[in-house]
Amino acid sequence: MIMGxxxxxxxxxxxxxxxxxxxFVAAKLAAEVFERLKQPPVAGEILAGILIGPxxxxxxxxxxxxxxxxxxxxxxLLFLVGLETKPADIFRVGGRATLxxxxxVIVPFVLGYLVMHAWGQEQxxxxxxxxxxxATSVGITARVLxxxxxxxxxxxxxxxxxxxxxxxxxxxxxxxxxxxxxxxxHYAQIGTTALLAIGFTLLIIFVGAxxxxxxxxxxxxxxxxxxxxxxxxxxxLGLALVATHIGVxxxxxxxxxxxxxxxxxxxxxxxxxVEAVTEFLLPFFLVNIGMQLNLDAFLNxxxxxxxVIVTLLAVVSKLIGCGAAAWPLGRKKAMQVGMGMVPRGxxxxxxAQIGLGLNAVDQATYGVVLFMAxxxxxxxxxxxxxxxxxxxxxxxxxxxxxxxxx
Amino acid sequence: MIMGxxxxxxxxxxxxxxxxxxxFVAAKLAAEVFERLKQPPVAGEILAGILIGPxxxxxxxxxxxxxxxxxxxxxxLLFLVGLETKPADIFRVGGRATLxxxxxVIVPFVLGYLVMHAWGQEQxxxxxxxxxxxATSVGITARVLxxxxxxxxxxxxxxxxxxxxxxxxxxxxxxxxxxxxxxxxHYAQIGTTALLAIGFTLLIIFVGAxxxxxxxxxxxxxxxxxxxxxxxxxxxLGLALVATHIGVxxxxxxxxxxxxxxxxxxxxxxxxxVEAVTEFLLPFFLVNIGMQLNLDAFLNxxxxxxxVIVTLLAVVSKLIGCGAAAWPLGRKKAMQVGMGMVPRGxxxxxxAQIGLGLNAVDQATYGVVLFMAxxxxxxxxxxxxxxxxxxxxxxxxxxxxxxxxx
Numbered sequence: 001m002i003m004g005x006x007x008x009x010x011x012x013x014x015x016x017x018x019x020x021x022x023x024f025v026a027a028k029l030a031a032e033v034f035e036r037l038k039q040p041p042v043a044g045e046i047l048a049g050i051l052i053g054p055x056x057x058x059x060x061x062x063x064x065x066x067x068x069x070x071x072x073x074x075x076x077l078l079f080l081v082g083l084e085t086k087p088a089d090i091f092r093v094g095g096r097a098t099l100x101x102x103x104x105v106i107v108p109f110v111l112g113y114l115v116m117h118a119w120g121q122e123q124x125x126x127x128x129x130x131x132x133x134x135a136t137s138v139g140i141t142a143r144v145l146x147x148x149x150x151x152x153x154x155x156x157x158x159x160x161x162x163x164x165x166x167x168x169x170x171x172x173x174x175x176x177x178x179x180x181x182x183x184x185x186h187y188a189q190i191g192t193t194a195l196l197a198i199g200f201t202l203l204i205i206f207v208g209a210x211x212x213x214x215x216x217x218x219x220x221x222x223x224x225x226x227x228x229x230x231x232x233x234x235x236x237l238g239l240a241l242v243a244t245h246i247g248v249x250x251x252x253x254x255x256x257x258x259x260x261x262x263x264x265x266x267x268x269x270x271x272x273x274v275e276a277v278t279e280f281l282l283p284f285f286l287v288n289i290g291m292q293l294n295l296d297a298f299l300n301x302x303x304x305x306x307x308v309i310v311t312l313l314a315v316v317s318k319l320i321g322c323g324a325a326a327w328p329l330g331r332k333k334a335m336q337v338g339m340g341m342v343p344r345g346x347x348x349x350x351x352a353q354i355g356l357g358l359n360a361v362d363q364a365t366y367g368v369v370l371f372m373a374x375x376x377x378x379x380x381x382x383x384x385x386x387x388x389x390x391x392x393x394x395x396x397x398x399x400x401x402x403x404x405x406x
Numbered sequence: 407m408i409m410g411x412x413x414x415x416x417x418x419x420x421x422x423x424x425x426x427x428x429x430f431v432a433a434k435l436a437a438e439v440f441e442r443l444k445q446p447p448v449a450g451e452i453l454a455g456i457l458i459g460p461x462x463x464x465x466x467x468x469x470x471x472x473x474x475x476x477x478x479x480x481x482x483l484l485f486l487v488g489l490e491t492k493p494a495d496i497f498r499v500g501g502r503a504t505l506x507x508x509x510x511v512i513v514p515f516v517l518g519y520l521v522m523h524a525w526g527q528e529q530x531x532x533x534x535x536x537x538x539x540x541a542t543s544v545g546i547t548a549r550v551l552x553x554x555x556x557x558x559x560x561x562x563x564x565x566x567x568x569x570x571x572x573x574x575x576x577x578x579x580x581x582x583x584x585x586x587x588x589x590x591x592h593y594a595q596i597g598t599t600a601l602l603a604i605g606f607t608l609l610i611i612f613v614g615a616x617x618x619x620x621x622x623x624x625x626x627x628x629x630x631x632x633x634x635x636x637x638x639x640x641x642x643l644g645l646a647l648v649a650t651h652i653g654v655x656x657x658x659x660x661x662x663x664x665x666x667x668x669x670x671x672x673x674x675x676x677x678x679x680v681e682a683v684t685e686f687l688l689p690f691f692l693v694n695i696g697m698q699l700n701l702d703a704f705l706n707x708x709x710x711x712x713x714v715i716v717t718l719l720a721v722v723s724k725l726i727g728c729g730a731a732a733w734p735l736g737r738k739k740a741m742q743v744g745m746g747m748v749p750r751g752x753x754x755x756x757x758a759q760i761g762l763g764l765n766a767v768d769q770a771t772y773g774v775v776l777f778m779a780x781x782x783x784x785x786x787x788x789x790x791x792x793x794x795x796x797x798x799x800x801x802x803x804x805x806x807x808x809x810x811x812x
Contacts, residue, residue, distance in 0.1 A: 012473075014650040014651060016474050016477060020643050021640070021647050024643060028640065035630055036629055067418075223441035224437045224438040229682065234427070237426050237427040240423050244419050245420060272675075272678075273678075273685070276683055279635055279636070279679070280639060
């Protein structure tokens with residue numbers, strides 16, 4: 001594209017490329033350094049986000065574009081994880097995952113509420129912090145386990161299943177909490193949404209794979225290039241869209257879409273293709289989490305102390321809650337599951353933003369939740385890597401085979 | 407991500423996904439229909455953009471996000487084309503490509519200027535229309551030839567080489583024209599920019615491949631996952647960024663980055679990975695071209711007539727200019743090269759936008775150029791497909807092999 005001298009289109013194009021370049025290169029440099037330090041690269045990429053974000057170097061300002069790429073990145077990640085997870089794998093751990101999700105929601109909510117109450121915060125603010133501590137950002141854990149080749153372990157599947165249920169529970173809690181902040185709870189409406197969310201999830205899990213299998217020969221006969229990839233991306237975006245309309249997370253829709261296709265695409269080149277797209281887009285998600293951290297909110301010593309307390313509580317409450325539910329599997333697996341549910345990431349941030357929008361949460365408390373959300377995503381990966389260190393790779397490797405094109 | 411009920415974040419996320427879903431699915435449905443009609447799918451995807459864009463169904467509104475994705479899509483496409491083009495391939499056709507570019511710039515410029523002048527337009531407006539008719543949108547042709555497996559033909563390489571030179575010439579012309587519109591031409595500044603652009607291109611062509619080859623073992627030893635892909639994307643984004651700073655098109659930087667890596671990555675899984683990313687992003691580029699078309703400007707009969715004349719002239723002038731330069735290769739190859747240089751796409755649109763911004767071009771003329779830009783991208787692919795129909799696939803196939811992951 002021909003560009004003028006300092007005219008608007010040139011700088012817009014240059015600005016876009018600068019943003020992409022800085023985020024991608026910073027993320028991957030940090031990942032390389034972390035790999036060399038034998039630390040999970042995920043944590044490096046989040047730290048890179050803190051570094052280049054507004055708090056420190058201010059090289060990149062988060063905006064519509066970074067947010068959109070981040071969103072697409074995590075959607076592709078969960079779609080990819082879904083492609084490696086067959087519905088039967090989740091059925092097998094369904095009961096345990098449900099228990100992990102339920103206890104893992106109750107304990108953080110109650111502890112979060114109590115500590116904010118004890119700290120002298122308002123009732124509604126304490127409830128919002130509790131709600132922000134509930135939901136798991138499963139992307140971080142999925143990425144760590146995926147990079148270690150451990151996604152098909154029993155505990156990985158419990159974590160994935162629990163994260164889906166966790167998200168539905170979180171949706172219900174957030175609905176109730178938001179209604180409280182607005183002054184009245186509409187139980188009928190919330191009940192409808194909850195039923196829709198549960199129905200959608202069960203429908204895709206039980207019917208999705210069969211429907212896709214029936215479609216398989218039609219997809220094969222499409223004339224459009226890379227028909228599996230095209231069909232898969234359409235299904236992924238479509239179910240993610242439906243999920244947001246129902247009220248569940250887009251990533252849940254993407255994960256379910258992947259699961260529905262898992263059997264059909266086995267042996268095709270589609271999963272490595274999705275992996276390639278994810279490799280490009282995922283850094284934007286991880287860096288975006290880091291960029292959210294606003295250190296300005298922490299000039300106050302009491303805020304810093306509260307943020308550290310809330311963060312510790314966020315870690316401990318999931319470890320206790322989810323760990324207790326997974327205890328029958330043995331101490332080590334219980335710890336793995338508990339730690340896998342620790343990252344709050346973008347989920348916690350969104351809850352806090354909603355609270356801020358409803359005037360239920362003030363700027364200082366928002367900062368505290370933000371710190372907790374980012375810190376838990378940074379704390380969990382190294383511990384996860386340690387807890388899983390002795391497990392052998394069980395996923396097939398390499399997912400993207402080295403095949404000559406010439 | 408947990409979402410509330412009709413709260414802002416939910417609708418923003420839903421809006422993003424709706425845009426992605428509608429564009430991707432509409433493009434691919436149209437591509438499928440066009441494949442069945444034995445027409446080039448590229449034209450279908452552009453038509454899908456016209457259909458879902460503001461002119462017809464208004465399902466999607468072009469904005470910052472669609473523009474950014476479109477930009478990334480065409481950058482990846484040219485990077486991919488570069489990966490299949492070794493510098494030596496371009497050297498061999500360098501002289502011919504230079505001639506094709508030069509005559510292919512002069513003829514459209516002169517004819518465009520003359521017809522607008524004869525139509526009674528202002529001097530500066532006529533000059534701008536001439537400039538908008540100069541530069542080739544090589545992405546469309548590259549996609550058509552790539553999908554036919556014909557990128558390594560002699561004529562394909564002439565087209566690619568000519569498009570690079572064409573872009574530099576277009577840059578110089580646009581600089582002069584913009585200066586004229588602003589009231590004074592700074593030859594020293596324009597000369598510097600031209601030298602920078604030429605120097606950058608020659609430097610990457612002559613030194614790039616050798617530099618990358620030296621780096622090869624270091625890239626292999628990186629610990630970060632998919633190190634070739636990571637290195638390649640970084641180089642692609644980096645050179646695209648440098649290109650925009652110099653004033654050449656970002657896609658030229660991406661193409662040069664691909665060419666510099668072409669030898670090093672032969673036999674690795676990196677080109678098919680880039681292809682997968684391109685498959686996801688390219689529809690946004692093609693649809694975006696179609697969405698630019700604003701039919702509101704065509705309520706006036708005289709504008710319609712002018713638009714048709716300018717479009718015909720845009721086709722004929724490249725056929726004559728580039729065809730004449732390629733005539734020694736024989737009539738058929740001359741026609742192939744000429745038709746390959748016809749699409750103006752986003753390049754013509756950007757020139758018209760700059761003219762609009764400088765008040766050198768009015769809304770009606772802008773509409774005419776827009777029509778010409780979109781129409782040439784639609785006209786060229788079917789003729790290209792016909793002109794190349796009897797050529798045998800020469801590129802290795804399939805670029806992305808079907809390799810089981812389990």
